[in-house]
Amino acid sequence: LAKTTQPISMDSYEGQEVNITCSHNNIATNDYITWYQQFPSQGPRFIIQGYKTKVTNEVASLFIPADRKSSTLSLPRVSLSDTAVYYCLVGPRGTSGTYKYIFGTGTRLKVLA
């Protein structure tokens, strides 16, 4: 089953913009790209979703190029509370009629004071 590929970890300082890129070469025509955030000892929670071009909400922006084989999550002016693991998710994977969502290892973002 095809997976997404992200950097394992990133460090940033408070107030900086952080960009996390995810590669998803086998994305299907109908797939949306969704990013989740996970704090320690909690379940993942939805951050942002997009299909193409750019999407922005109150916490992040998502940039998707025309070929949709990658996407970039942008977190403006990060704070210590943004320290978390970030997952990009596309899918589902598998034959038609299956709904298997495959999370990659995620990107562990550490924000430093």
Next chain:
Amino acid sequence: NAGVTQTPKFQVLKTGQSMTLQCAQDMNHEYMSWYRQDPGMGLRLIHYSVGAGITDQGEVPNGYNVSRSTTEDFPLRLLSAAPSQTSVYFCASSYDGSSYNEQFFGPGTRLTVL
């Protein structure tokens, strides 16, 4: 609206014991799933369901059973616990399983098998 709830929060088992992890959602979602997350790792799909009476295997189904008799509940059964099943288990649900609909995750069950 409680969202996705999981019980228990913590559980310790001895090797060979069986138990059921409970998951319930009150959002009338058709799609529900179970993931396990080992320390420092990503989430791996165990089983999923696209509606009452319909289940299918995920990436790591061995040693686990599921059933879906109602829309609201999706219990995960460990048949004979092994130390390799020590993990944090997350249940999730979404409207219909399509990638357009976000998944809502429960708070997790931390399981230790001795």
